[in-house]
Amino acid sequence: MKRSEKIRIGVSLLILAVSVTIVIVPLYLVVLNSFKPYSEIAKNISALPKEITLINYQQAWKRLNFSTVFKNTMIIAVFSNIGSIVFAGMMGYWIVRHPCRFTKAWYLIIIAGMSVPFQGIMITFAKMAGLLKLTNHLYGVVISNWVFSMPMSMFLTAGAVKSVPYEIEESARIDGCGPLKTYWTIVFPLIKGTVFTVASLNVITYWNDYLMTQFLLTKKGLRTLQIAMQSLFNEAFFAWDTALGAISLSILPLFIFFIFSQKQVLDGVAAGAVKG
Known part of the structure; x- marks a missing residue:
């Protein structure tokens, strides 16, 4: 191996390690600190807990009303993702094939929408949401997510559809498949790696969204996890023990999701890199 190649690999590994x-x-x-009382956190944040405690999690669960906010967030994330995959996928397919x-x-x-930040249109969006009666309803957030996730989802799906040979679809049409059946039975299974990657990116966005849901959901019983977290921090600014327990609870579902889905995500990224 040449010296320059060794240097390049060493620099790459160093950058990766730092990242x-x-x-x-x-x-x-x-x-680590979510299992420690406040006194130990204030004394040394890097020290191991002298005695592991779950009080922080108990307090966070109670003050966040975690079961309710988790249910609301899950409903929004799941149905937003389903709609995004269905509508963006079919639209991307139709545009590529016609x-x-x-x-x-x-x-x-549509893809120009990726360059428009939500902050630039949030006042107009809030006005339209009020006129369309989308406020204080979970379906209002779901429909809004369909709209705002459409550009990226359609862009990636359309790129994946371009890699599917058109001859396969022609054979399906000869056998009597219509456009809708052709997409779901022939094309969709071939691009499922990209679709899963899109779904994973959307889950991160929906789960961590705060700004838009704050506009739409003002009732306490409809709070999502991020809204409840912000409310908790405002009420108990110096309660770092409870706050750290709340943060750990909020990231745990996403962590579990990516543990089980990492293979599909990596396969989708690799497939996109090769086919693109």
């Missing part, structure tokens, strides 16, 4: 450390250390400190000036124009208009 992993930057991510892992804060997470480690959060989880190229014309109209579809190309709509494609450019």
Whole structure:
């Protein structure tokens, strides 16, 4: 192996190690201190707990009303993801398989939405949500997520559809498959790796969303996890023991999700890299 190649690999490994450390250390400190009382946290955040306690988690569960906010967040994340995959997938497929000036124009208009931050349209969005009666309803957040996740979801799905040979669909049509059946029985299974990657990215967005849900959900019983977390921090700014327990509870579902789905996510990314 050449010296330049060794140097390149060494620098790459160093950058990777530094990046992993930057991510892992804060997470480690959060989880470690979530099992310690406030006095131990204030004394030394990096020390191991003298006696492991679950009081922080009990307090966080109670003050967050975790069962309710978790249910609300799960409903929003699941149904938002289903709608995004269905609508964005079919739209991306239709645009790719029916190229014309109209579809190309709509494609450019839709993906242009990726360049518009929510903060730039949130006042207009709040006004429209009020007129459409989307406030204080979980379905209002779900429908809004369908709209805001459409550009990226459709962009990635359309790119995956381009890698599917059109001859396969022609054979299906000869056998009597319509466009809808062709997409779900022929095309969708072939792009499921990309679809799963899109779903995973959307889950992160939906789970951690705070700004839009704060606009739409003002009733206490409809709070999501992030809204409840912010409320907890405002009420108990110096209660770091409870706050760390709440943070650990909030990231645990996502952590479990990615533990079980990491293979599919990596396969989808690899497939996209090769086919693209």
